[in-house]
Amino acid sequence: MAEKSGKAFDFRLFKRLISYTQPYRFTFYFVAFAAIMLSIFGVLRPYLLQQVIDKTIIPKDGGLLVYFISLMVGVLFLEVISQFLFIYFANWLGQQVILDLRIKLFRHMLGFKKQYYDKSAVGRLVTRAVSDIETIASIFSQGLFMIISDLLKMLVILGYMFYQSWQLTLLVLVILPLIVYATRVFQKKMKAAFEEVRTQVSNLNSFVQERITGMKIVQLFTREETEYTNFKEINEKHKKGWIKTVWYNSIFFPIAEMSSSVTIGLIVWFGGLKAAQGDVITLGVVVAFIELSQMLFRPLRQIADKFNTLQMGMVAANRVFAVLDTEAIIENKGAINLEKVRGDIDFDDVRFSYLEGEEVLKGISLSVKAGETVAIVGATGAGKSTIINLLSRFYEIDSGTISIDKTDIKTVSLPSLRSHIAVVLQDVFLFADTILNNITLNNPEITEEQVQAAAKEIGIHDFIMSLPEGYHYNVKERGVMLSSGQRQLISFLRAYVTNPGILVLDEATSSIDSHSEQLIQDATDKITKGRTSIVIAHRLATIKNADKIIVMDQGTIVEQGNHNELLKISDGYYRNLYEVQFAEV
Incomplete structure (x- = not known):
């Protein structure tokens, strides 16, 4: 039976979910390859910008400028193609996985004992089979591969930054622990918040479905106002669940933006002084570091955002697997097929x-x-x-x-x-x-x-x-x-x-x-x-x-x-x- 985990990320649950990509492993590998290419193309743009400033603008070499601009256009084109392939096939993979998972879930539900349905709310089961499984698709389309792509991009950027200037890189990394810590806290808080959101969504679905199905009874016994009041209470709980996620977002993202602005200030201050003194740090390096630092922090902020999506998908997966793990089926071990029945x-x-x-x-x-x-x-x-x-x-x-x-x-x-x-x-x-x-x-x-x-x-x-x-x-x-x-x-x-x-x-x-x-x-x-x-x-x-x-x-x-x-x-x-x-x- 799938259990509710207090961990920020349940790797056992994640491994089980990833197993559903096995029939589409070549697509899985292709999407991973596209993520790697995106990280490489992402760092090429600041590099080419640095070359344009240091080798064409400052020396005023127009011919070389055209060459580098052509390279930048080529890199941008390849990045766009990679982005298209990445997004399309990541979403395609997600839809194939939930197609298989939804079929398996429905097949499993068809075999449940009548006693299971006697005790289970129809609205909750509908939520598991429809909206929860749809949420799982976002793990692949907006969560997992996006996070992998962002992490790869960050590693490539950090490697290039150290190669260009270890001093500026350390300056950028001074702010990084604050972002990492804030992101970690944010992840844990959002996991709990999204579990509450999914619970309230199930309650809301169940309530609405039952009342619509039983509308004749509601109207016959003049229960409209009572049910309206009950609906408002359930809807209020649903709203509070979402407001909690909004609260955490409103705290995290301003901290991330402030950290990013402070980093840019430090780069301009330290890098500008070094460039003015004729140090190895050139104006092109300073401009490149400004863009690289944003490219470093932006994925980190996006990782937090994508982790929200991943967490919602994982919470949904946990609920779906809980139904799949339910052993409430009538054992069909009989091997005899009755051709004709007399009726004794x-x-x-x-x-x-x-x-x-x-x-x-x-x-x-x-x-x-x-x-x-x-x-x-x-x-x-x-x-x-x-x-x-x-x-x-x-x-x-x-x-x-x-x-x-x-x-x-x-x-x-x-x-x-x-x-x-x-x-x-x-x-x-x-x-x-x-x-x-x-x-x-x-x-x-x-x-x-x-x-x-x-x-x-x-x-x-x-x-x-x-x-x-x-x-x-x-x-x-x-x-x-x-x-x-x-x-x-x-x-x-x-x-x-x-x-x-x-x-x-x-x-x-x-x-x-x-x-x-x-x-x-x-x-x-x-x-x-x-x-x-x-x-x-x-x-x-x-x-x-x-x-x-x-x-x-x-x-x-x-x-x-x-x-x-x-x-x-x-x-x-x-x-x-x-x-x-x-x-x-």
């Missing part, structure tokens, strides 16, 4: 808990024969939906075994297992896409003709064709263009076209109108014929004809039998439920 289902002493020590299923044992329609009823929290979640292996059981056709589902590959189970949930999720794509989920093996034939069989073809563009009607985000009953019919057709060996209806008729319910009931009779079906329902009228009814209470099975058998049990749980619902009618 067995739960043998199955125990399960969402939270350790708080069992939801307490030793459940049940058998469903192939082709049977089995209904599961019970109060909210009895464990009904948990059973179907475990059947599809959305969660791992604590103990016991679950078998399909006498085969332990842990030995079956997840894709194979889930391809034979179709689930219709009470809360239907539709993507912002066409009805056809929401039914087939872009499965190329299911044609539009098959979908239409299935829709006609269950009686909803006319409803779909009544919509603009029919099967190609875009239902928008979460299917908001359809009523809850219409969304339920679409989800039922989605399950039907897959021709599953096992059908699960999880309270699929609890939130729809009587007309839609009748359509569902007619379709249920058709699709469940000769197929194992598990029906979870609060409305007992919908399950009277079930082959078996399993009654659950607080994680245990308290009664089993068909409708008539259960009604005969004096003071039975099912009988009491039925009488209450019948009395309500």
Whole structure:
């Protein structure tokens, strides 16, 4: 698991990030080479300027002046080309790395247990997959290589300065420790500040996404002002996080500018005196040192600025790797592929808990024969939906075994297992896409003709064709263009076209109108014929004809039998439920 580090720079994290450049190592090396060339071209300009002053302007040699000016133009051209190649390929490399990293992250998230998403805020995960990974790209485009280029340029400049005049160089280096110390402090402070900024960005994203998604509830319960106030508080924390970074910048950069100005003054004073006395220090050397000192300090100031970018990228990388290191996936070690499922289902002493020590299923044992329609009823929290979640292996059981056709589902590959189970949930999720794509989920093996034939069989073809563009009607985000009953019919057709060996209806008729319910009931009779079906329902009228009814209470099975058998049990749980619902009618 990636951990939050208090160090100014985490080399272990950096090494891990750099490993993602391995497939593009030639581009990596080319960018590094371009950085070296930039450092060389950078020091050539002051050198040529020195030559122009000492060998052409002071001696008044016009012919030689043209020669040096031509050299300066040539060097400038090569520097521009190197700068272009450096910037382009550094950004290209960054985009390739985040492309691979984002794909790997999303692939990893696809395999997470449902339990992980139960505990994780969607907004934070979106931040990790989108903005955090985008921030990582800046490590390559504006951070790492820029810093390498600046450091190389500084080393070359210092070498040349010592070669020209060790006295002026030492004078410049007197101010350097102040800049280095200020930069070091600045780096540490900015790391902590940017960690806080990323935390506040995640909180802000999570808050906004949840409120927009739940806007109906916000408006229905007149929570606009309350949520507005909460948003202002979160936004204020976000602002304070950024203000802290601004504060550190406002302290550091004036110190750097002041140090630079003092250095220029010292060079002009000492170098001017030496030049006037006819020393080896010439006027050209003094002018060159003024430019060289700025070139020395400017990268140092830029390094601090680029280090901010690098730190933001490293903080983002730490957060992304924390998700990648999360071991919350369902182990897919099953090697068996189920070609055809008869539909025998067995739960043998199955125990399960969402939270350790708080069992939801307490030793459940049940058998469903192939082709049977089995209904599961019970109060909210009895464990009904948990059973179907475990059947599809959305969660791992604590103990016991679950078998399909006498085969332990842990030995079956997840894709194979889930391809034979179709689930219709009470809360239907539709993507912002066409009805056809929401039914087939872009499965190329299911044609539009098959979908239409299935829709006609269950009686909803006319409803779909009544919509603009029919099967190609875009239902928008979460299917908001359809009523809850219409969304339920679409989800039922989605399950039907897959021709599953096992059908699960999880309270699929609890939130729809009587007309839609009748359509569902007619379709249920058709699709469940000769197929194992598990029906979870609060409305007992919908399950009277079930082959078996399993009654659950607080994680245990308290009664089993068909409708008539259960009604005969004096003071039975099912009988009491039925009488209450019948009395309500």
